[in-house]
Amino acid sequence: MENPYARPAGSSAAPAAPGAPLSPEAQKLADYEAAIGPNRHYYMPKFEEFGERGTHATWNWPAFFVTSPWFIYRKMWLPGILNLAYPWVITIICSLLAVVIKAPILGVIVWLVLLAAPSFLLAAHANSLYYRHVQKLIESLPASIAAQPDKRTLRLERNGGTGVGPMIGVLAGMFFVGLFMIGILAAISIPAYQDYTIRSQVTEGLNLAGRVKAEVAEFYATNHRWPEKSDMTGGPVSGKYVASVEVYEGSVVITYGNQANAKLRDQRLALTPALDMSDNVRWICGNGKVHPGEHMAEGPSGSDLPEKYLPSACRTPR
DSSP: OOOTTOOOTTOOOOOOOTTSOOOHHHHHHHHHHHHHOTTHHHHHHHHHHHHHHOOOOOOOHHHHHTHHHHHHHTTOHHHHHHHHHHHHHHHHHHHHHHHHHTOHHHHHHHHHHHHHHHHHHHHHHHHHHHHHHHHHHHHTSOHHHHTSHHHHHHHHHHHSSOOHHHHHHHHHHHHHHHHHHHHHHHHHHHHHHHHHHHHHHHHHHHHHHHHHHHHHHHHHHHHSSOOOGGGOOSOOOOOSSEEEEEEETTEEEEEEOTTOOTTTTTOEEEEEEEEOTTOOEEEEETTOOOOTTOEEOSSOOSBSSOGGGSOGGGSOOO
């Protein structure tokens, strides 16, 4: 970056006489003061250090706790506005990711990690970014203005300094945008999460039916017929979301209830055994496919549940 304050070799940094042009060092300090505005005492030493050693990471607490407001307050519009939009973009992406992979917890973890990252990165580099911003303001001064001390100072104070009004305006605008985005996310996420919880409740019934299926297969292997409810020796099976798991002519019928979602309550899902040509038992879940040559038990089959709540193996083949 070109140094606008470079002195010819051998020149001194002695103060200029009244009315005379400022020395490069004095002009640099005057420009920094005009461009920084409030809180000069904090930024001036850092700017001096950056000028001597080059920019590097230095922590800025305001930029960490109020990242976007701080950048907008210091008139660094692009990082401030991008950081305001970033959380909504990440939230939408992570919500869609959680829906696609059917793992809301993973989506929340990814969202938290990605949401926190910009605050740490921007806070660590906020001072150096601000230094480059001020340097750019100084270097972009038109020659006609840069040569006139009063106009030079006024231009730097106008283009630099702080902007409380713009900060409030941008934040207010993003607040209403945020409300709109929250509405969109709620419309996407709430039904998706409800479907996820219902599918997990359906899974409880399938897990509880595992032991009953084993007993049915064992009964058939011993008696060469499918059992009735009265043939089963095990006690009643139920769960948090399952009212009962019962056997009818070999079929294991899951009836949902208790604390199950209202869309599942009193709905049934049948697991029907089928014999292949070698007399091996294969279980057909709900509306699952029957293979050629298989003979299903005469008990109930199919499902009362909407297919979107069923595992893929229990849905109607396409």
